[in-house]
Amino acid sequence: MGNKKYTLKELTLYFLKLGTWGFGGPVALIGYMHRDLVEQKQWLTEQEYKEGLALAQLAPGPLAAQLGIYIGFVHYGLGGATLTGLAFVLPSFVMVVLLGMVYQLYSGLAWVRDVFYGVAPAVIGIITISAYKLTVKSLGKLKMNEIKVNWLLWLFYLLAIVITIITQQEQILLFIGCGLLYMIIKAPPAGLRKNRVLPVVLLTNLSFWNYSKDTLAEIGLFFLKAGTFVFGSGLAIVPFLHAGVVIERNWLTENQFLDAVAVAMITPGPVVITVGFIGYLVNGFPGAVVAALATFVPCFLFTVILAPSFKKIAANASVKAFVDGITAAVIGALVGSVVIIASRSVVDLPTALIAVATGSALVYIKKLQEVQLIAVAAILGILIKSI
Incomplete structure (x- = not known):
């Protein structure tokens, strides 16, 4: 694995800083890692970085967090993976819990609603543009020659959009079915093997703040399932969360859910940390801890289990085809969930204009960050409501 050009303490401190100041979402975060660790510090080789990125895209789990865990694993094994993962996620987790406390205290005030x-x-x-970028990255641009090559993936994608809009639920069986069908058609394996990963739910029993033990267990199981089916980007978790916490369980209202996504946009670190905010609103601090742990445990397990034999796994055409099929359906579900959420939050002309202007600004103003757009939108909300 090459010589260690840095200590574990130095790497852990780097990820602590990245988790504290790293704005811009998964694509920006993996870009910072390449710039800092490969180009400037030269702690990793280009090959090591590329292998980590490939693993992060192949296995379920939020992209940036998984790459960080892999980088920790490269030279320092299980201890390195654990410390870098915790250091990366902890700052944004603390921020979303503090924001959750403020939100619960003041959400009744008129200016907060504005x-x-x-x-x-x-x-x-923002999510619309992200969904478009994910679509282009995974399926290619809408060109006839590319559609002919990937027509089956486009079919899965469109099917997932329609089914998500109609049922307003996450369809895990649809995702798995698409993955298996694409694998059988594109690269059928010589012999199907059953790999079982033991799910781990870590339930934390803290004595402060009121919470329900029954709800805590339900939160753990729900977020464990969500964390197991996030492919490629933290935003892919949105349809799972929306269907589960708003429609099926009524843990949050539509507005609270959108506010939770907004909190993920304005805090640094992985976008998936929105689960901590949701967990806090549903069941206090223990809910936040369980939601975050349950979401990141699958990501951590997949990385440390797959990393030692990753080159062999990555070369397997059947595995690649399975992941391609699932990814197409998951991104379709993300687009479907954007349509559902938009139908409830874009309620008049001003909100429609804000949505369009935000998406346009992201496309045409290259250095603009999501946190800046949300700050402007917040000010506009207050101004519009005061007129």
């Missing part, structure tokens, strides 16, 4: 009147459609604009 802020989120502007923020909600801005989030729709």
